[in-house]
Amino acid sequence: MVTDLLDIDHVRLRDRPLVVCDIDEVVLEFISPFTTFLRANNYDLLPRSFRxxxxxxxxxxxxxxxxTVISDFQESFFTTQDQWQIPASGAVETLAALSDDVDIVFLTAMPPRHQPVRRALLDRFELGFPMIxxxxPKGPVVAQLHGARALPVIFIDDIARNLHSVREYVPECLLITMMANADFRAFAPAPSEGVLSAASWNEAAELIRAHVRR
Ligand SMILES: [Mg+2]
Structure with a gap:
């Protein structure tokens, strides 16, 4: 059962709206620094399709x-992510402003063994929000976080699979797709019905504030 496996006790929600936010390509750049990492290893990442x-x-x-080589690269990148990754444009200031009115929780699809290095990286950029x-799958996690609260809940991610998982488990959740890297964003599949698209953190903040005000 998800509840038994996930350590979310450190996440304390207040009585206000909840924004659950993916990290890679949403809060932190991933594609661009991963490309830089690959080039340092005599490989390149070409924006030819959405993968x-x-x-x-x-x-x-x-x-x-x-x-196997790609998996090894990903493992090595996440192990040393604090040397490569930086915040996506607008993420730090927008999340800081939003956090006056909403709770923010990071939900990252990353093996938990990399959590300490990511926590330190986020803290370095003053992104001190709780992280899971x-x-x-992300849907059951958001359901576990939000429970039956009669408060707005919002989920932001760049991957359709994650957005659809949350839609299945938390139907009332506002879903926003957002991706930092413009080269790969151009190849992203069109968002499915009910998923809003934000081209920037400014746009995402407008969607969130409009939803919270309703
Ligand atoms: Mg992501």
Missing amino acids: LHGNIVSLLDGTEPDD ATVQ
Whole structure:
């Protein structure tokens, strides 16, 4: 059961709206720093479609690495993420302003073993909001957080699978899709019905404030 596996006791919600927010490509840049990381390892990430696999190529001979190599790169990147990742444009100031009126919780689809380095990285950028790191589907986690509260709840993510998971488990949740990297955003599938799209943190804040005011 999700409740038994996830440590969310450190998340204390107040009696006000809740914004659950993905991290990679939403709060922190991922694609751009991961590309820089790959280039330092003689590989590149080409914006040819909305995926990593198939778009990573060797700078030495143009070949595509196999899945094991890509997994090793991802593991190595997350292990040293504090040397590479920076906040997405507008994230720090927008979240700080929103946090006057709403609770903010980070929900990142990252193996929990990388949580300490990510926590330190977020804190360095004054993104001190509580974080849950899990590779489980996000819908049950948001449901566990929000429960049956009669308060607005908002979820922001760049991946349709995560947005749809939350829609399934928390139907009343406002869903916003947002992606920092413009090159890959151009290949993102059109958001499905009921999912709003924000091109920037300014736009996301407007959608959130309009929803909270209702
Ligand atoms: Mg993401």
